[in-house]
Amino acid sequence: SDVVWAIRKYQPDIIINRFDHNSAGETHGHHTSSAILSHRAFDLAGRRDVYPEQLQWVAPWQPERLYFNTSWWFYGSQEAFDQADKSNMLSMDVGVYYPVLGKSNTEIAAESRSMHKCQGMGNTLSRGTQLEYLEVLKGPKPTDPHDPFAGINTTWTRLAGGAPIGERIAKIDREFRYEKPGASVPALLDVCRMIEQLPDGHWKQVKLAEVKEVIGACLALYLEAVADDYSATPGQSVQLSLEAINRSGVEVSLRSVEYLPAGQDSLLELPLANNASLTWKQTVTIPSDAHYTSPYWLNQPWELGMYTVPDQTLRGLPETPRLLRVRFHLTVAGQPLSLDRDVVYKRTDPVEGETYRPFEVLPPVFVNLEEKVYVYANAAPKPVRVVVKAGRAKAEGTVRLKTPPGWRVEPDSIAFSLALKGQEQVLSFELYPPLEQSEGEIHALAQLPEGAYGQELVLIEYDHIPTQSVLRRSQARAVKLDLHKAGNRVAYIMGAGDEIPASLEQIGYEVSVLSEREINLANLKKYDAVILGVRAYNTVDQLKFAQPELFQYVEEGGTMIVQYNTTWRMQFPADQIAPYPLQLSRDRVTVEDAPVSFLLPGHEVLNHPNKIGPEDFQGWVQERGLYFPDQWDEAHFQAVLSCHDPGETPKDGGLLVAQYGKGYYIYTGYSWFRQLPAGVPGAFRLFTNLISIGKTERP
Structure with missing residues (x-):
């Protein structure tokens, strides 16, 4: 319904899918889903009997054509694409240069992609001719093989009474003077009056607003x-x-x-x-x-993958x-x-x-819990700190915590007094877990004279986007584990960035996040295990020099745990990240509750010091794992677990364990970086087993 709504609201003549609706499992699921939804919505948006509740705001709309922006990537290679039948495709040169801007399409596109900073998608600007291909999925094929709009009237004559407006605008374009834009204002005012006389409709409202802003721009x-x-x-x-x-x-x-x-x-x-x-x-x-x-x-x-937006008119808006x-x-x-x-x-x-x-x-007060997850490996209480921040001057009241059944908090409430807007006060409670394994949610609530407020403030503040305040319910997970562990000191080599060190500290490990200079054999010997963060081999340049010392650490009895990496932007050859042959792939398991099979149920990592069972794979979030190896030296690596998405082949490379010398090398593509910060009990128990391999349990 959301895609049908978007089509009806914006009334496009053509729609271009960036991904293939027939390539399920070959690209990211949300990419393929966008194409599938577009393919279905194309035929539904023009029918009055489909989502009729939308028609009080929008009218049915049938686009003319649906395209797929295909490329060599979907054919496996440039050679295969060069030989493909292109009789049902259009080709367009998107490298067009705009003299007014001093840039080409491809330069603008690269600048735009470089704004995708959270995933490190910076691109080098490219120039010159670049052909893009559009495959016709629905609607008649255009007569012009280079114009996706060929045969579609996109002029003002498409509107009743619009022809004179189009002629007037064409005359304004011809006579426009860049050094004196105000000279066009009288004619633009005439256009404004002409548009106002058109029958009510989508394009009347859109073009009237646009022309008014053009007038404002011409007036400077x-x-x-x-x-x-x-x-x-x-x-x-x-x-x-x-x-x-x-x-x-x-x-x-x-x-x-x-x-x-x-x-x-x-x-x-x-x-x-x-x-x-x-x-x-x-x-x-x-x-x-x-x-x-x-x-x-x-x-x-909200539910998994689906938000609830009661106001239909808000749906699809970017903010x-x-x-x-x-x-x-x-x-x-x-x-x-x-x-x-x-x-x-x-x-x-x-x-x-x-x-x-x-x-x-914003609210008059915010209550932010300092941690999102509180994990207990024993019955000892832990401090839960609440940061109270004033959204206005003179905010006074009390804060209390709501806890799951069986959990206890002291004291019952704490008073706060904030004189200035933006002022903060940290309140500390003691949270006592039950004796048995348990998990639930805790909530912070501030009581002011005028009401109760339970929102936390998350500030999104970067140079390349406007500052934004996000309000969420102030809550955190509380998890009491049935957990045993061996080994205590852990070295962590941070990769692209994750919160695993803090998660391990919550269950009693001493974690040292190493700088690049600290990755040397003499220092590594101090630790029971060395863990490489996500995409460490993609981001830490020093690893290409430190790899021999890491392997020597393992050979002399250490445990090395490597989390997922990709072959893209690898700091050194991917076949050298393990002491034995191992090949990374793009295999992933996106269904977070996909069944997990135990390939080696008697293996140490499934039995010591915690007995792992199917229940330990319940409650996982977002995915099972990604970038699993698809080939490895079976004489040395042991594949311990297997899982797969529905309709896919088994993916056995998510947890590979190899003995190397006196120690152990473990490669794991399972998404520990998501599960541990989310407080998933079974993930803690299994990850603790990985750290504990070959060691004697400690109390």
């Missing part, structure tokens, strides 16, 4: 509303600093300003002289029932619409024009200069 009109702080709470007053400036020779006046959503209106009737800044201040009040500025899809409890807006009512060359601007916050950074962040509506 600067309209801004800046709050005196980056956030406020419902019912709170906010002072706005407003500015309006017309940097053109066109006659413009500011008739009035409307402050939304309250609807306050300031009648001004002030001329905006050329390049003369008009500034003023206005105090507005946030409605007491205002919704918080947080991702709308996180407002309701939550801003609550506080200002509508500037102008008169331009005698014609009314209204433009909306979101309220923002800005400050002067001593290095970056003028910086902006969106204005947000």
Whole structure:
């Protein structure tokens, strides 16, 4: 329904799938799913009997064509693609250069991909001709083999009464003067009036909004509303600093300003002289029932892979619409024009200069639990610290913890007093686990005179995107384990970054995260086990020099545990990451509850010091594992476990154990980096067995 909604809302003439709907299991599941959903929704979006509840906001819409942006990757090699039948394909040169921008499509695309920073997807810019191929999946094949829109009317004549508008816009384009854009404003105002006379419909609303913004740009009109702080709470007053400036020779006046959503209106009737800044201040009040500025899809409890969004109009939006807006009512060359601007916050950074962040509506207090998981290996209590942060000045109240049955917390509540907005206070409770194995959720709740608040604040703050506040229910997992372990001191070589060291410390291990200089034999001998973090061989340059010493550490009796790596951007040949032949693959098991088979049920890692059973693979999150080896030296490596996604072949390479000299080398693609921070009991028990291999149990 969400894909049908998107098609009906945006009314595309063509749809291009980036992935193949017939390649299930060959790409990431969500990639293939997007293509499957698009392929199905194409035939449904135009039918009134499909999701009729949507029709109060949108109309049925049937796109003309569905394409698949295929490439050599889907054929296995460039040679195979060169020989493929392309009679049902279009080819397009996407390396087109834009003189106005001074860049080509491919350069812009690489810059965009380099913004995908969380996955290290930075790209080198490329230039020149680059052909992309579109395979026709549905709809008639275009007559022009290089134009995906061929035969589709994309001009103004597609709308009743639209032909004169198209002619007028074409004339504006021909006569546009870059050095004097304001000269086009009178004609653009005529276009605005003509669009307003069209029958109501999708394109009328879209084009009217676009033309109004074009008029504002041609006027070099600067309209801004800046709050005196980056956030406020419902019912709170906010002072706005407003500015309006017309940097053109066109006659413009500011008739009035409307402050939304309250609807306050300031009648001004002030001329905006050329390049003369008009500034003023206005105090507005946030409605007491205002919704918080947080991702709308996180407002309701969600299920695995599916969010609950009751408001249909929000679905598909990239972010939550801003609550506080200002509508500037102008008169331009005698014609009314209204433009909306979101309220923002800005400050002067001593290095970056003028910086902006969106204005947000947030709770008066936040309660953040310092840890997301509290894991107990014995009955001793642990401190649970709650960071209370004020979302406004003068926030006073108490905090208490809600615990699962059988767990006990002391004290029952703790008072806090925060005089200043942004001030924090750390409150410490003692949490006592039950004697038996148990798991559940703990929640922090702050009680203020006006109500209870149980949200934590997560601030997303990076240079390349706007600062965003995410509100989530303040909760953490509490896990009491039936756990035994051998060995105590662990060295951890961090790779791409994970939280396993902190997870191991929670169950009593002494963990040292080694710097690159500390990866040497003399230092490694101090530890019972050395663990390499996820993608360590992809990210740690020093490993290509330290590998012989790591192997010598194992040979002399140490345990080396290597988590998943990829062959992409490997720091040295992938066939050298293990002391015996081992080949990495792209094999993965994405179903987190996929059945796990014990290939060697009597193996030490399944029996000592914790007896591992099927129940230890319950409650796993997101996936079983990824990038499993698909070939290994069977004379030395023992494959201990096997699992697979539905319809797939067994994947036996997720846990490989080899004795090397007096010690053990273990390669494991199972997703410990997800399971341990999530507090999955069975994952802790099995990972502890890996560390304990060849050692005597300690109390």
